[in-house]
Amino acid sequence: MNEGNHSTAGPETDPVVSGPEYLVRFSRATGTVTFGGTLRLNSYDEIKSMVRAAVEAIGPTGVLTLDVRQLKLLNSSGINLFAGVALSARSSGTKLRLMTSSEYSWQSKMLGTLRKLMPTIEGA
Amino acid sequence: MAIQDIRNYTGQITQENPQIRIRLNEELHPRWAHCDMISRYLGHLTGTLDLEKLEKSEVAELGDSVNYVANELLENAIKERSGGSIEICSGAKGHTVTLVVSNRIEAAKSEKFKASLQKLFDGESSLEEKFFATMEHNEAHPEAKVSGLGFLTMMIHHGADLSWRFESGEPAHPGRVSVSARLTASVF
Numbered sequence: 001m002n003e004g005n006h007s008t009a010g011p012e013t014d015p016v017v018s019g020p021e022y023l024v025r026f027s028r029a030t031g032t033v034t035f036g037g038t039l040r041l042n043s044y045d046e047i048k049s050m051v052r053a054a055v056e057a058i059g060p061t062g063v064l065t066l067d068v069r070q071l072k073l074l075n076s077s078g079i080n081l082f083a084g085v086a087l088s089a090r091s092s093g094t095k096l097r098l099m100t101s102s103e104y105s106w107q108s109k110m111l112g113t114l115r116k117l118m119p120t121i122e123g124a
Numbered sequence: 125m126a127i128q129d130i131r132n133y134t135g136q137i138t139q140e141n142p143q144i145r146i147r148l149n150e151e152l153h154p155r156w157a158h159c160d161m162i163s164r165y166l167g168h169l170t171g172t173l174d175l176e177k178l179e180k181s182e183v184a185e186l187g188d189s190v191n192y193v194a195n196e197l198l199e200n201a202i203k204e205r206s207g208g209s210i211e212i213c214s215g216a217k218g219h220t221v222t223l224v225v226s227n228r229i230e231a232a233k234s235e236k237f238k239a240s241l242q243k244l245f246d247g248e249s250s251l252e253e254k255f256f257a258t259m260e261h262n263e264a265h266p267e268a269k270v271s272g273l274g275f276l277t278m279m280i281h282h283g284a285d286l287s288w289r290f291e292s293g294e295p296a297h298p299g300r301v302s303v304s305a306r307l308t309a310s311v312f
Contacts, residue, residue, distance in 0.1 A: 021160075040160045040195060073160070076196055080271035083259040105188050109281045116256060 015053070017046045022071075026054045031062060036070035044081045051085050060093035065124075068110075069101040079110060086118040097122040142213035142224070143173055149209045159198035166214055166223070167191030173216035178309050182219075186309045189282040190214070190221055193305045196274045197225035203270075204237065206230040206298040219309040226302035234290055234299055241288060244275060255280050278305060 015026045022037035024047050033054050041047075051066075058064040066085070068074075089096045098114065098121060100107035111123050146162060148154040170187035178186070194212065201210045208228035215222050229237065244254065255276045262271055278284040285306040293299030 038160060040199075042156055042199075073164075073191070073195075075192075075199065076273040076277045077271050079277055080259065080262055080273050084263050084266075087260065087263040105185050106192065106281065113255075113281075117259060 015050050017050050024050065026050060026057075028057065030065070031058055032065040032067055034067045034070070038073040039071060039078045040073060040075040041077065044077055048081055048084065051081070052088060055085065055089050055092060055094050058094050063095040063097055063122075064089065065097045065099060067099040068107055069099055071107075072104060074106065074110070079113070082110060082114060083117060086114045086121060090118045095120060095122070097124055099124045142215045144169060144214040145211065146213075147209050147211045150207060154202060154205070154210050156199070156202055159195050159202060162212065163191050163194035163198060166194045166212070169214070170216075170221060173214070173221060175216045175221070175309070176218050178219060182309045186219075186221060186307060189284075189307045190223065193278050193282055193284055193307060194223055194225075196278055197223060197303055197305060200274060200303070201225050201227040204229055204233055204301070206233065208298070221307045223305045223307070224302055226300055228293075228298040229290075229301045230298045231293065234292075234301060237288075237301065238290065240272075241275075251276060251279055282307060283310075 014028055017024045019041075022035070022039050022041075024033065024035050024039075026033045031054075033051055039047075055064055066082070086096060088094075096114075096118060098111050100111055100123060102108070111121070114121050115123075144166065146166075148158060148162075152158075167187045167190045170190050171183045175183070175186075194214075198210065198212065205227040206229055210225065210227045213224045244251075247254075249257070255273070258272050258276060262268055262273075275286060279286060285308075287304045289302040289304075291300045291302075
């Protein structure tokens with residue numbers, strides 16, 4: 001479902017990447033990237049760029065929150081996206097917090113995986 | 125046609141007598157969006173298969189695994205197929221659901237596929253070690269177009285027992301690959 005993707009960014013607006021089935025938004029005010037819908041994409045390049053920029057914006061002393069509570073489904077390329085974010089944050093020193101929902105069993109599995117890559121990741 | 129099995133082909137592929145069989149014919153132009161639609165459908169249908177009695181939560185978790193694994197297998201089929209139909213079958217026995225996805229594949233792609241499977245199971249490192257090494261490798265090589273995590277996540281996150289069957293073809297008629305995934309409910 002790569003049809004209709006678009007991203008918006010500007011000095012006044014928070015960066016957003018969205019498609020027919022998903023929406024990803026970075027709130028600069030709260031330091032949170034929120035994921036919603038279903039992410040089963042063939043390419044995550046746009047989302048990856050946005051989240052990497054969020055890691056940079058938060059910097060080595062801050063905490064970036066990844067809120068996946070409204071994310072229903074994710075494919076293996078999406079898991080690779082989150083693994084890359086964890087590894088990038090580990091390198092830069094940025095702390096990560098992953099907000100999950102018990103409604104979706106895959107989310108706790110992914111948190112366990114990310115903790116092996118970055119033991120300091122905080123679950124919520 | 126020669127049949128080559130890799131690793132733990134169990135002979136329990138249910139293509140011959142599935143409870144559900146869905147075929148995406150060439151005329152449909154099988155594409156990425158179909159993977160999510162069909163795998164969600166199969167996930168929802170898990171509770172209606174001929175499974176031995178399970179708690180509602182166990183069926184739900186098994187359905188989530190069916191949904192995830194079916195989507196991964198179908199995405200692979202979309203990427204690897206050489207025309208023709210894609211077929212997905214599902215059946216259940218005991219506390220186990222078996223999914224089988226098959227598609228046509230050219231000889232060159234088939235050989236590449238077999239080599240990637242050999243790499244997955246060769247060597248002394250565990251699947252878990254390979255799982256994390258693959259993630260580290262992907263981070264170091266962002267230009268890579270595939271994550272290589274599909275089969276690993278199926279096995280590590282969902283306990284899938286996977287097997288593969290390759291049927292060789294001829295230059296004018298690509299062979300066929302079938303991938304089987306057996307998913308067993310976590311019974312507490």
